Amino acid sequence: MGRPRTTGPGQPQVVRMHDDQLAGIDDWIVEQGIKISRPEAIRRLVEIGLRAKGK
Numbered sequence: 001m002g003r004p005r006t007t008g009p010g011q012p013q014v015v016r017m018h019d020d021q022l023a024g025i026d027d028w029i030v031e032q033g034i035k036i037s038r039p040e041a042i043r044r045l046v047e048i049g050l051r052a053k054g055k
Contacts, residue, residue: 015042 017025022038029041036044 025038025041028045029036
């Protein structure tokens with residue numbers, strides 16, 4: 001029972017975000033055309049940002 005494992009082991013991070021940041025994330029989620037959670041969206045956006053920096 002419970003939530004299925006989706007991302008494997010990792011370390012939880014608590015991040016405080018402002019309303020405009022959350023609205024931007026929520027807008028990005030809608031633009032994807034698929035249902036994803038806000039935490040998953042944040043993970044994907046971080047990956048996009050890291051790839052843009054060549055990491």
